[in-house]
Amino acid sequence: MNMDKNIVKIEHLKMKISTLWIVVMFNMVFADILTLYIPEFLQEIVTGATPVQITQELMFIMAIIIEIPIIMIFLSRILKPGTNKLANITASIITIFFVTAGGSLIPHYIFFATIEVICLLLIIRYSLNLSKKNGGEK
Amino acid sequence: MNTFKQLFGKEYVKVKLSLLWLFVMLNYIYADILTLMDSSVLKEILSGVIGAGIQVTPGFLLAGAILMEIPIAMIILSLLLKYKINRWANIIAGIIKTLAVFASMFVGTPALYYIFFGIIEIFTTLYIVKIAWTWQNSGESKK
Numbered sequence: 001m002n003m004d005k006n007i008v009k010i011e012h013l014k015m016k017i018s019t020l021w022i023v024v025m026f027n028m029v030f031a032d033i034l035t036l037y038i039p040e041f042l043q044e045i046v047t048g049a050t051p052v053q054i055t056q057e058l059m060f061i062m063a064i065i066i067e068i069p070i071i072m073i074f075l076s077r078i079l080k081p082g083t084n085k086l087a088n089i090t091a092s093i094i095t096i097f098f099v100t101a102g103g104s105l106i107p108h109y110i111f112f113a114t115i116e117v118i119c120l121l122l123i124i125r126y127s128l129n130l131s132k133k134n135g136g137e138k
Numbered sequence: 139m140n141t142f143k144q145l146f147g148k149e150y151v152k153v154k155l156s157l158l159w160l161f162v163m164l165n166y167i168y169a170d171i172l173t174l175m176d177s178s179v180l181k182e183i184l185s186g187v188i189g190a191g192i193q194v195t196p197g198f199l200l201a202g203a204i205l206m207e208i209p210i211a212m213i214i215l216s217l218l219l220k221y222k223i224n225r226w227a228n229i230i231a232g233i234i235k236t237l238a239v240f241a242s243m244f245v246g247t248p249a250l251y252y253i254f255f256g257i258i259e260i261f262t263t264l265y266i267v268k269i270a271w272t273w274q275n276s277g278e279s280k281k
Contacts, residue, residue, distance in 0.1 A: 012146075019156060019214050026163055026210040033170050034199050034206075039186040046184070107196045108203035115207065119214070 010130065014077050017088060017126050021073040024095065024119045028069065031112035038106070069095050081130040088127035092120040148276045155216040155228055155266060159209050162235070162262040166209065169255035176249060189246035209235055221275045228270035236263040 035041055044050045052058070072091045079087055099113045146153050173179050182188045192198065212231050219227055239259045242248075248256070 015153075016214075016217060019217055022160065023210055023214045026167075026213070027207075029167060030203065030206050030210070033167070033174070034203060036174055037183055037188075037194055037199060038196075039183055039194055042180075042183055107200040111200060111203050111207070115211075 010081060013126060013129060014084070017084075017123055017130075018073055018076045020119050020123045020126070021069055021076060024069050024116050024123075025073065027112045027116045027119070028066070028099070031109050031116075034108050035104070035106065065094070065098050085127045085130040088130075089124055092123050092127075096120050151269065151273055152217050152224065155224075155269060156213050158262055158266050158269075159212040159216060162259055162266075163209050163213065165255045165259050165262070166206065169252055169259075172251050172255075173249075192245070205234075205238055221273075225270050225273050229267055232263045232267035232270065236260055236267070239263070 036045075041050075045054070048054075068091050072088065075087055076084060096117055099116050103109055103113050174183075179188065183194065187193055208231050212228065215227055216224060239256050243253065243256050
C-alpha cells in the first residue's frame with residue numbers, strides 16, 4: 001500500500017518542475033497574444049513591414065525553439081532522474097536565451113519575460129535535486 | 139485508493155486547485171485567440187481603439203499582463219505555498235478574476251463565444267473560492 005518514500009518525493013519534484021514549464025508556457029503565449037493587440041504591430045504584420053521580416057524560415061525556426069518548453073511539460077514527468085535533470089537544465093538555458101535575446105522591449109513583454117526567467121531558474125534549482133539515487137529504480 | 143491520492147495524500151487539494159487554474163487559463167487564452175479571429179474586433183485593433191473607446195497603449199497592455207499573471211502564477215503557487223497563505227491566495231485571486239471577467243463582459247457588446255467562455259471562467263473561479271474557503275488544514279507534512 002505505502003509507496004516508497006523516495007519515489008513519492010521524486011514524483012512531487014517532477015510534478016513541480018512540469019508545472020513550472022506550464023507556467024513558463026502560459027507566460028510565453030500571453031506575451032505573444034498581447035503583442036497581437038498592439039495596433040502598430042498588427043498593421044506592420046498585415047502590410048509585411050515588420051522591422052525583422054517574418055519569413056516562413058524564421059517562423060519554422062521559432063516553432064522548433066518553442067517546441068522545447070512545450071515538450072518539457074511532458075518529458076519532465078516521464079524521464080528517469082538522471083536524463084530528466086540534464087534535459088531540464090539544457091532546455092532552461094536555451095529558453096532563457098530565447099526569451100531574453102529574442103524578445104522585445106515593450107513593457108508587457110519585459111514583465112512576462114522576467115517571470116519566465118525566474119521560473120526557468122527555479123526549474124534549474126529543482127532539477128539539481130533529481131539524482132539517480134533518488135528513485136532512479138522503480 | 140487511487141494513485142492520485144496515494145501520491146499526494148493530504149496535499150491533493152493543492153493539486154486540484156492547480157488543475158482548476160490550468161483549466162481556467164485555457165479558457166482565458168481561447169477567448170483571447172478567438173477575439174483575434176473576430177473580424178470586427180480585428181478591425182478595431184487595427185484602428186487603435188477597441189470596445190467603447192479603449193485606447194490600446196503599452197500601459198493598458200501591461201495592466202492586462204499583470205491581471206493575467208495572477209491565474210498563471212496560481213497554477214504553481216497552489217502547489218508550492220503552505221496551507222494558510224495558499225488558502226488566502228486562492229480566495230483573493232479567485233475573487234479578483236471573477237470580478238475582472240464579470241466586468242469585461244460589459245465592455246462594448248460581448249460576442250456569444252466570449253459570453254460562453256466568460257460563464258465557464260466565472261463558475262471555475264467561484265468553485266476555486268469555494269474549495270479554498272472550505273479547505274481544512276489536515277496537518278500538512280513538514281518539508
